[in-house]
Amino acid sequence: MVRNLILIFLSIVFLGCQESSDNKIAIVIHGGAGTIVKENITPELERSYFLKLEEAIRVGYEILKNGGSSKEAVEKTIHVMENSPLFNAGHGAVLTSDGTAELDASFMDGETLDAGAIAGVKNIKNPISAAIAVMEKSPYVLLSSNGAEQFASEVGLEIVPNSYFITERRKTQLKAIQNKNEVSFYDPYIKDSKYGTVGCVALDVNGNISAGTSTGGRSNKKWGRLGDVPIIGAGTYANNECCGISATGWGEFFIRNVVAYDIAALVNYKKLNIKEASKLALEKVKDLGGDGGVIVLDKNGDVSMDFNTAGMYRAYINNEGELTVKIYND
Amino acid sequence: MVRNLILIFLSIVFLGCQESSDNKIAIVIHGGAGTIVKENITPELERSYFLKLEEAIRVGYEILKNGGSSKEAVEKTIHVMENSPLFNAGHGAVLTSDGTAELDASFMDGETLDAGAIAGVKNIKNPISAAIAVMEKSPYVLLSSNGAEQFASEVGLEIVPNSYFITERRKTQLKAIQNKNEVSFYDPYIKDSKYGTVGCVALDVNGNISAGTSTGGRSNKKWGRLGDVPIIGAGTYANNECCGISATGWGEFFIRNVVAYDIAALVNYKKLNIKEASKLALEKVKDLGGDGGVIVLDKNGDVSMDFNTAGMYRAYINNEGELTVKIYND
Numbered sequence: 001m002v003r004n005l006i007l008i009f010l011s012i013v014f015l016g017c018q019e020s021s022d023n024k025i026a027i028v029i030h031g032g033a034g035t036i037v038k039e040n041i042t043p044e045l046e047r048s049y050f051l052k053l054e055e056a057i058r059v060g061y062e063i064l065k066n067g068g069s070s071k072e073a074v075e076k077t078i079h080v081m082e083n084s085p086l087f088n089a090g091h092g093a094v095l096t097s098d099g100t101a102e103l104d105a106s107f108m109d110g111e112t113l114d115a116g117a118i119a120g121v122k123n124i125k126n127p128i129s130a131a132i133a134v135m136e137k138s139p140y141v142l143l144s145s146n147g148a149e150q151f152a153s154e155v156g157l158e159i160v161p162n163s164y165f166i167t168e169r170r171k172t173q174l175k176a177i178q179n180k181n182e183v184s185f186y187d188p189y190i191k192d193s194k195y196g197t198v199g200c201v202a203l204d205v206n207g208n209i210s211a212g213t214s215t216g217g218r219s220n221k222k223w224g225r226l227g228d229v230p231i232i233g234a235g236t237y238a239n240n241e242c243c244g245i246s247a248t249g250w251g252e253f254f255i256r257n258v259v260a261y262d263i264a265a266l267v268n269y270k271k272l273n274i275k276e277a278s279k280l281a282l283e284k285v286k287d288l289g290g291d292g293g294v295i296v297l298d299k300n301g302d303v304s305m306d307f308n309t310a311g312m313y314r315a316y317i318n319n320e321g322e323l324t325v326k327i328y329n330d
Numbered sequence: 331m332v333r334n335l336i337l338i339f340l341s342i343v344f345l346g347c348q349e350s351s352d353n354k355i356a357i358v359i360h361g362g363a364g365t366i367v368k369e370n371i372t373p374e375l376e377r378s379y380f381l382k383l384e385e386a387i388r389v390g391y392e393i394l395k396n397g398g399s400s401k402e403a404v405e406k407t408i409h410v411m412e413n414s415p416l417f418n419a420g421h422g423a424v425l426t427s428d429g430t431a432e433l434d435a436s437f438m439d440g441e442t443l444d445a446g447a448i449a450g451v452k453n454i455k456n457p458i459s460a461a462i463a464v465m466e467k468s469p470y471v472l473l474s475s476n477g478a479e480q481f482a483s484e485v486g487l488e489i490v491p492n493s494y495f496i497t498e499r500r501k502t503q504l505k506a507i508q509n510k511n512e513v514s515f516y517d518p519y520i521k522d523s524k525y526g527t528v529g530c531v532a533l534d535v536n537g538n539i540s541a542g543t544s545t546g547g548r549s550n551k552k553w554g555r556l557g558d559v560p561i562i563g564a565g566t567y568a569n570n571e572c573c574g575i576s577a578t579g580w581g582e583f584f585i586r587n588v589v590a591y592d593i594a595a596l597v598n599y600k601k602l603n604i605k606e607a608s609k610l611a612l613e614k615v616k617d618l619g620g621d622g623g624v625i626v627l628d629k630n631g632d633v634s635m636d637f638n639t640a641g642m643y644r645a646y647i648n649n650e651g652e653l654t655v656k657i658y659n660d
Binding site: 108113114115119120138139140141142143144145146147148150151221222223224225226227231232233234237251252255256257258261262265266269270288 | 561600
């Protein structure tokens with residue numbers, strides 16, 4: 001009887017400790033960086049971006065608030081952006097020189113350091129889910145091209161015709177770029193030259209950090225070009241001991257600088273905070289001639305959203321549930 | 331007249347300084363790591379490996395000794411190994427589950443931090459040259475699959491039928507693996523389960539470090555699997571300020587640990603020497619359940635050839651022209 005009372009007492013103390021332990025949750029997203037300035041964007045389009053960024057991040061935050069995993073929060077948040085034509089990922093992705101959409105995505109689990117990625121796929125509706133499936137249902141980390149499509153089909157992911165991804169806006173954009181013979185990302189609707197990519201990093205109640213990134217790459221790309229997005233360490237990285245990172249920018253420079261892992265290494269090895277590390281990593285990108293942005297979330301729930309372009313579509317919700325959505329350099 | 335004499339005097343002093351300046355050159359290669367133990371290899375096959383490793387590294391060293399670039403040394407050295415059926419790269423590469431050869435390669439220039447890579451190609455005779463061509467002749471870093479083939483063809487690289495890469499030894503190997511339903515690299519000729527990949531890092535007389543890696547990946551691989559080799563930061567990295575790295579091992583673990591760049595970060599940020607950094611990076615691979623090896627060459631010409639498998643085909647030539655060739659853990 002006394003023993004039982006002691007056990008009940010200890011249980012109450014233990015549960016009390018759990019309750020009072022300050023397990024922070026937080027989530028941060030980006031929807032691409034570039035020369036995004038207020039005078040070049042209509043109020044209606046600006047409003048669409050603000051609303052969609054808020055919708056996306058609230059989906060992930062609700063999952064975290066209800067005790068869900070950072071993996072699920074990242075996946076479901078990115079689905080909203082992949083399914084929206086506003087961003088260069090999934091439906092509304094930019095087009096290759098052949099007029100098709102070729103998508104890349106990656107995901108990393110900061111608890112296990114497990115990761116998955118797909119590169120150059122044309123028929124998987126939600127590339128971020130395929131990246132997670134590679135991690136969970138194959139012995140591999142990175143699958144490419146037709147083989148990745150076959151894998152996605154075998155594990156039961158939704159397959160769509162390539163035309164699902166293609167919008168009139170991107171066809172106009174491709175034509176404009178091809179007339180100028182450029183390989184870039186110029187959006188005639190908002191006079192915006194930018195790097196469209198979507199990404200999300202989340203910290204769940206168990207202290208697990210996940211990061212994911214999804215993109216259509218660069219307009220008018222050819223020769224099976226892959227950027228930094230499907231590359232763990234370049235476009236995506238997560239480690240519970242440190243932080244999670246998702247990048248958007250001129251992919252080639254992010255590969256050469258191993259940007260996502262460099263930020264983690266600067267935090268882990270040089271003891272910089274995530275804002276200092278992001279700044280330094282982006283300076284190194286600029287030194288080589290590139291630009292872009294990064295979102296970082298550390299194990300304490302602190303957030304950094306840095307970029308060396310004119311603007312970056314971005315949002316975060318902190319531990320108090322406070323939402324911030326921004327587009328311009330403000 | 332006096333001015334001319336002064337110029338001649340200054341020139342002699344300048345040339346003398348150049349002569350006496352201690353510009354070190356060095357080169358290191360690997361030909362894969364694995365359970366390579368003396369009792370499982372015939373004396374003839376052992377001799378073939380020793381001779382081919384020596385032949386390959388002497389090609390690169392001669393280039394360096396004659397003032398050639400580390401880029402050329404790495405390319406030509408890797409050609410010797412790609413063209414030999416002894417290694418899992420180029421001719422003699424392992425086969426996918428479909429019985430074809432699918433090759434990956436990457437190259438990085440430590441002076442400019444420029445890089446190039448190709449992934450999942452089936453018809454480019456020397457993948458390392460295609461990686462270098464991507465760096466020099468495209469605005470991209472990483473090209474994949476059919477697009478990469480098309481690029482290689484457009485820039486005039488040698489194209490061969492896929493059958494060029496396929497040897498009887500690898501067909502037997504694939505059959506043995508498929509009978510066991512395994513995805514691995516088991517060499518029945520030397521009872522050797524290993525990670526075949528070739529790599530080279532060189533330091534030239536101008537202090538430029540280059541690194542390159544080339545592979546057929548893993549036997550029986552499917553779904554367009556890509557490993558660490560085409561990934562800058564995972565399988566290959568070079569930076570004159572620090573060192574050059576080429577990895578061989580269970581690629582998935584090398585991607586998740588961003589091994590090549592992690593070694594550079596440990597040297598740059600934590601001030602470890604290359605041997606300490608290699609050891610720590612391989613321990614982190616082992617902690618996750620993987621294994622393999624790395625070769626590292628720093629800006630002083632110091633070399634590290636570390637592995638946590640039973641053996642690794644490897645060789646180096648130091649600044650004094652002294653050759654070391656090793657296979658086992660000795």
